[in-house]
Structure formats: structure tokens, C-alpha cells
Amino acid sequence: MDHTSRIARSRADKVFDLCNYTLLSVILLIVLYPLYFIVISSFSEPTAVNSGSVTFFPKGFTLEGYRIILQNNDVWRGYANTILYTILNVALSLAIMIPGGYALSRKELVGRNFIMMLLVFTMFFSGGMIPTYMIVKNLGMIDTIWALFVPTAASAYNVIVVRTFFQSSLPEEMLESAKVDGCSMFRFFFKMAVPLSAPIIAVMALFTAVSQWNSFFSALIYLQSSDLYPLQLILRSILISSQMSANGADAIVDPESIVEAQRYAELIKYALIMVASVPVLALYPFLQRFFVKGMMIGSVKG
Template identity: 60%
Template sequence: MFDVFNYSLLTVLLIAVLYPLYFVIISSVSNPDLVNAGQLWFYPKETTLEGYRRIFNDDTIWLGYRNTIFYTVLGTAINVVLTLTGGYALSRADLFGRNFFTFLIVFTMFFSGGIIPTYLLVKSLGMVDTIWAMVVPNAVSAFHLIITRTFFQSTIPKELLEAAVVDGCSNTRFFLRIVLPLSLPIVAVITLFSAVGHWNSYFQALIYLNDDALHPLQIVLRNILISSQMSENMVDDLVSSSQQQRVAEVMKYGVIVVASLPVLVLYPFVQKYFVKGVMIGSLKG
């Protein structure tokens, strides 16, 4: 009975999570009039690809894709380098003031300066309306730094460092040649966490970026979903406002699918690394 209850409950939760996504997908290829009338439930009706055709013919979507990929690659590279080096330094027992530095990092997880002071800082550094506003303010995550430090403390024995020092190995060489090859799981975890965070990020772009040419895909998606701001290329052949509103509805669902597709495709293959990241953070150290 216990197994029956668990499977039944998990099945209900699975349906509750998957159905909204399924509904978005079938709505993106169905007649928008039927979607608005609430006649769409389990399968697409009067299938049409008009929304996707208009989306992929628009340069704004492709520009947003390009910007998002660039921010994700650059931001993830910065995150991984700084997090691994910082986490390794904090894991070393011979680091002077290690506990004090750890306290300062953990303190930021509970208290922050707020949006306005952060914006003033970014502005004073001349990063407003530049690509650096998307990657520098969140270059290091305190949570990622803590789980990285915990991994190094529990995985890399101090005897290994002592043996390397006896053989004349420097700290830098020990980190690059010994620590990193033994730490591929945490490298994968930090890379995936950072990449997903950058891909879904839109709040920083909303605050710091005024130039439309720098907007990531998530801002383009937000403008279409919330503000109904569509480029002229999307609706230039539609005369009446009713026609534009009709097409806008089906395009909204299509844009959600287009923006979410890369993560949806990759997630089943990297799910185990997300679970491993949670387990690493749960270890005491």
C-alpha cells in the first residue's frame, strides 16, 4: 500500500508539472481562436505553424539567441574559473584567515546591499549598457563557492598535497595537474548550474541594458509575453488589430517553446549532475 500511495502521488505531481508544458507546446501549433475559446485540452486542433514561421523570420529572436549564448558562454567561463580557484583556496587549512573569509562569503547569502546600491556600483564602474553588466556582478555565487570548498575538503586529502610538495610541486601546478583532474564532478556541477542561471537570466538585463541590440532572449520573450511588443517583421502583413492580436497569442506560446527548448533537450542528460550538486552541498565540512 505504501508503494501504491507513493507511485500514485508522484504520478499526480508529474502530470501537474508536465501538463502546462505540454499545453504550451500544443497551443503553439493550434488555431489561436480555439485556444482562446478554451477548446484545447489534450491534443492540437487545426494545426498551424504560422507562429513559428513568423518567429523564425524575425531578426530580434535570432539576435536575442546570439546574445544569450554569448552571455552564457562568457559568464559560465568566468563563474567556473573564479569559483574553482576560490573554493580551493578556502579548502586549504594553511590559508591565513580562512574562517574569516568564509564568514564574509556566507554573510552575503543572508544580507545584501540591495538593488539601488548595486545599480549605483555597476554604473560607477561604467558597466551599464555593456556586456559586462551581464557577467561581472554575478561572477561568483556564494552557494557555489561553499559547495566547491566542501567538495575539495572531502575529496582531496592533505597527504596528497604533502607528497606533491616533497616532489617539488608548486601550489599552482598542484591545482592544475592534480586537483582539477580529480574534481571533474564538481566542475560539471558548477558549469551546469552557472550555464542554466545565465540562460534564464533576465533581471540584470532589465535593469542594466537599455540598448535593444544587447538584450538576451529572455528579455525579448518578456517583451512579447508581458508587454505584447512585437517587431514589425512579425506582424507587418496584418492590417487589423484583431488579426495582430490573434497571431500574437499563438506566437507567445511559440516563443516560450523556442526559448526553453535548449534547456529541455539537455536537462535529461545532465540531471544526474544536478542531483550530485545537491548531495555535495549537503555534506558537512
């Protein structure tokens, strides 16, 4: 009887596992196919892309879309600007969020519950775009690089996640032992807390870098000089320009030129997505281990 029940359970488990793997495989295909389609479309002939004949494999392999984009000097300037803005934003955000989260994790901080209430309040209510613009303008940051990341340098959600990480990773006994040995609070933070917080630092750096890399709305509002445009805003301008050319909305009057522009409009669009996404995709594998660990700590213990 026991042997039969064990066989029955084993078969049921196999069926259950098969159903799980099948469902997860379907979900994986649904998620990955749009990304795969963008990749193969960016390498396919414009005619095949526009006709909808590109489904699983590139048709008429070509690098024309990438050539058109990468020959544009504005794209390289946008890359340099975005890399600079991302580095500065990550450095400033970590300099604010890591000490802030650590301070809020200490029970001896007077008024920490009130500060946490204010942080949570800002997650639900904000001044809005117009008051924010007026503050940035009054601070003299319009048409400067500082307007792109100083107003959003610290995220309330990220500070809460950092605080949760320190609460769950740094036991009180460690701080008490350090105090007995004559270690000050500042020395404990820099010598012990920061080295042990590599996972959450990696997570916050990745969050901030991806957000800054994909940001274009702040630049659209605050920047006036095209020399300061980040990559996303330049790619947006290229995409709008190509679509206008395809629709004959610019100075093009030659029908053959309009047809040619229409052929390459979709190809340029997919190539733009790849140009903007590849750096972030290349960075993620190096931070994946820290990213998963830090996110699990923040979600389970929060």
C-alpha cells in the same frame, strides 16, 4: 507462523509500494502537465487556444506562432547575444568559484573562517539595487555586455558548495603525497584537483548558464542599445508588443487587424516560452549525471 507473517509483510509491502507509486505518479502529472500544455498549445490553432479547448492534444496543428517569432531578425540577434553572454559568464564564474572554493577548503589558509563568515553574510544582506547600479555606473559598464555578468560572476552559495565538494573529495593524504614528490600547490590544483572536480564544474556551469540564459532584469536596467539585448529581453518586447496589438493599444485602427492580433497573442506567448526553453532543456541531459552527483555531495556533506 513465520510463513504467514512473511506473506503478511509481503502483502503490506506491495500495498505500500502501490501507494507510493500512485502518489508519485500524481505528483509527476501535476508537474509535467503545465509543460506539456505549453508544448501542445504552441502547435495549436489560435482559436482553439483562446477558447480553452486545448487540453490533451493539439487542435488544428500549426507552426504559425514559431514562424512569426523566428522570422524576426531581433530574435536571432538575441540568441547570438545570449549565447555569447552565457559563455563569458560561465567562463568567468568558473575561473572565480573553482579556485576560490578550493582555497577555502584548505585548512592551511589563514583566515578562512573569517572569509567564510563574510561570504555567508552576503547571502543574507546586500547593498540593494540602487547601490549596485551606482557601482556599475561608476565602473563605466552601463550599456556594455560586462554589466550583465561581472557584478554577479561569483555566487556565495556556489562557492560554499564548491568548497564542500573539495573537502569531501580530496583527502589530505593526496596533497601530502604530492608534496613529498615535490609537487607545488599550484601544480596540485591544476593537475589533480581540477581533473577530479568534473562533477562540480558541470554543476556550476549548468547553474550559471541557466541563470544567465533566463536573466532579463540586468539587461533591462543596464542596457540602452537594442543591439546588445539578450534573447529574454527581446522575447519580452515581442510579447508586450503582441499584447498591445491585441488590445488595440498601438496604431492599429482596423477592427479586423485587432481581432487577428488577439487570435495570435496567446499562440505567440506559448511559442516564445518554447523558443526560450528548448536550448536549456537540450543541454541538461548531457550534464545530468554530473549534476546529480555534484548536488548530492553539496547537500549531504554541506
